[in-house]
């Protein structure tokens with residue numbers, strides 16, 4: 567286990583509804599950090615390459631039906647199975663830019679509005695997972711997402727459902743999330759992300775921050791917004 571004073575990589579999560587541009591922004595950010603000499607990797611959840619991830623992929627592409635509670639636990643298991651590697655990378659000094667995390671996990675299942683599967687139930691299986699140092703939320707209305715050429719073919723890519731997902735994200739938003747207006751041009755968004763990611767990376771390189779745990783208070787998304795804005 568690394569001590570609290572060891573320099574480490576930053577754990578940066580990008581969240582948002584579908585079509586907000588997360589994947590493009592994550593990729594650009596990793597390329598930028600790498601060019602600056604910061605060891606950085608792009609990760610994404612769900613990670614469809616693992617055995618669990620393959621089950622999730624089959625569900626998302628409607629090749630299989632899985633009970634809603636059970637598939638929720640699979641998405642969570644997919645994060646848990648990557649936990650050790652994630653911590654190892656951070657402590658070895660690699661910054662991880664992660665396309666979606668447990669926040670999507672909660673928002674997408676809670677948006678189903680099923681009896682018994684409320685937000686508290688949805689949060690429970692992810693409790694204790696490493697907490698990110700920063701959460702950047704790419705904010706885009708459903709109308710703007712549709713104007714971008716509409717949603718794809720996967721299970722959740724329907725306007726009505728995406729509206730419910732956005733409501734869930736809004737309900738769980740913490741003051742430590744950094745909101746990024748995803749209706750801006752790609753380069754403007756990226757500029758904002760780079761500036762703010764640099765602050766988080768520097769903080770973690772200074773070695774003053776231990777990796778937090780979900781959903782401990784003060785750990786969801788890292789430093790308060792005011793600090794990130796300085």
Ligand code: DGP
Pocket residue numbers: 584611612626637638641642665666667668670671672674675720722723
């Ligand atoms: P992506 O590969 O980022 O396009 O994500 C695939 C879809 O799965 C997308 O509609 C968001 C949804 N999703 C991502 N993570 C979770 C999760 O943990 N639980 C649920 N139910 N859905 C998720």
